[in-house]
Amino acid sequence: MSDENENVVKVENKTSSKKSKRKVTKQDILEANNLLEEVAEIFEPCISCGLCNGVCPTFKVLLDERVSPRGYALKLREKIIDESVYEYIPCKACDNVCPMKIPISEGILKAREVLFLRGKGLAKKED
Numbered sequence: 276m277s278d279e280n281e282n283v284v285k286v287e288n289k290t291s292s293k294k295s296k297r298k299v300t301k302q303d304i305l306e307a308n309n310l311l312e313e314v315a316e317i318f319e320p321c322i323s324c325g326l327c328n329g330v331c332p333t334f335k336v337l338l339d340e341r342v343s344p345r346g347y348a349l350k351l352r353e354k355i356i357d358e359s360v361y362e363y364i365p366c367k368a369c370d371n372v373c374p375m376k377i378p379i380s381e382g383i384l385k386a387r388e389v390l391f392l393r394g395k396g397l398a399k400k401e402d
């Protein structure tokens with residue numbers, strides 16, 4: 276890979292005490308942007324009914340809309356993405372109740388890929 280096509284970014288992962296370094300290329304950024312478009316389209320049909328929150332084990336415990344399936348759906352369809360997507364536990368209960376048949380877990384996991392491509396992936400144990 277040429278230096279011209281390479282933008283090296285050092286990332287300090289806030290979820291780990293160790294620094295994680297990853298080279299982020301222009302191609303990564305391009306892919307991340309395309310993937311985020313895809314994610315936004317996945318959540319576009321959301322009607323904000325909250326049925327997904329009703330079956331979410333994380334929401335039952337935390338009662339925090341920001342880390343609930345509906346919360347992610349409403350943020351991601353606006354292309355708002357942050358590291359809270361790592362709080363999501365893909366038990367897929369939400370997928371089974373969505374009246375709009377939105378593949379919620381798939382969309383949130385794709386959002387994690389966006390962060391990874393942007394150099395904000397979770398650090399490996401050996402990092």
Ligand code: SF4
Nearest residue numbers: 321322324325327373
């Ligand atoms: S169940 Fe589906 S439509 Fe209802 S809030 Fe959740 S993602 Fe949106």
